[in-house]
Amino acid sequence: MKLLGSLASPYVRKVRVVMAEKKLDYELVLDNVWGPETTVPQSNPLGKVPCLIMEDGAAMFDSRVIVEYLDTLTPVGKLIPAQSRERAVVKCWEALADGVLDAAILVRLEKTLRPVEQQSQIWMDRQMGKVHAGLKTMSQDLAETPYCMGNQFTLADVAIGCALGWLSFRFPEITWRDDYPNLARLFDKVSERPSFKDSVPH
Numbered sequence: 001m002k003l004l005g006s007l008a009s010p011y012v013r014k015v016r017v018v019m020a021e022k023k024l025d026y027e028l029v030l031d032n033v034w035g036p037e038t039t040v041p042q043s044n045p046l047g048k049v050p051c052l053i054m055e056d057g058a059a060m061f062d063s064r065v066i067v068e069y070l071d072t073l074t075p076v077g078k079l080i081p082a083q084s085r086e087r088a089v090v091k092c093w094e095a096l097a098d099g100v101l102d103a104a105i106l107v108r109l110e111k112t113l114r115p116v117e118q119q120s121q122i123w124m125d126r127q128m129g130k131v132h133a134g135l136k137t138m139s140q141d142l143a144e145t146p147y148c149m150g151n152q153f154t155l156a157d158v159a160i161g162c163a164l165g166w167l168s169f170r171f172p173e174i175t176w177r178d179d180y181p182n183l184a185r186l187f188d189k190v191s192e193r194p195s196f197k198d199s200v201p202h
């Protein structure tokens with residue numbers, strides 16, 4: 001399998017962490033989707049990474065689809081529970097982590113792609129509201145357990161870890177570590193794993 005992606009993308013990181021946790025072999029093909037040389041649109045009409053190219057050449061995209069597929073490939077390091085309610089809870093954590101990223105990335109794009117006089121403060125404030133509300137909810141729901149799902153390390157922890165890591169990378173002014181000790185504790189725990197150590201955004 002080939003994974004088209006970048007070393008800064010938190011969604012690509014989620015897939016890389018899942019690949020590593022499940023001990024799956026793949027080749028990471030770096031692609032800058034914003035540059036003229038990108039080949040991603042040939043595989044993903046949305047022009048976004050991550051995009052997985054499978055053994056038969058078929059493309060699969062959206063990190064949530066990819067990680068769900070990868071989890072079915074081997075029983076090693078199962079990350080999504082089989083039982084339907086638990087499964088939905090894990091996927092909901094993932095949706096929350098990805099949603100926080102979606103909102104923060106919109107703010108980053110507004111700030112980097114538009115001249116200052118064209119930037120909409122109302123739009124950026126709306127998106128930042130989602131980031132802060134998402135972080136607050138994650139922290140409240142995490143409670144005192146080591147991981148999102150109690151003692152079990154799941155895709156929920158992968159998704160949250162990738163979201164927090166990216167926020168620290170691109171938005172160091174968001175003081176989630178100080179504001180939410182629960183999140184800092186979870187982040188420190190997942191950061192010890194080789195899958196996270198080997199995929200720090202840069």
Ligand code: GSF
Binds near residue numbers: 046
């Ligand atoms: C989001 C992928 C995405 O926005 C997923 O795979 O989970 N829901 C999708 N990827 C960005 C790179 S990044 O900001 O991580 C991307 O490829 N953007 C290019 C574009 O044209 O929006």
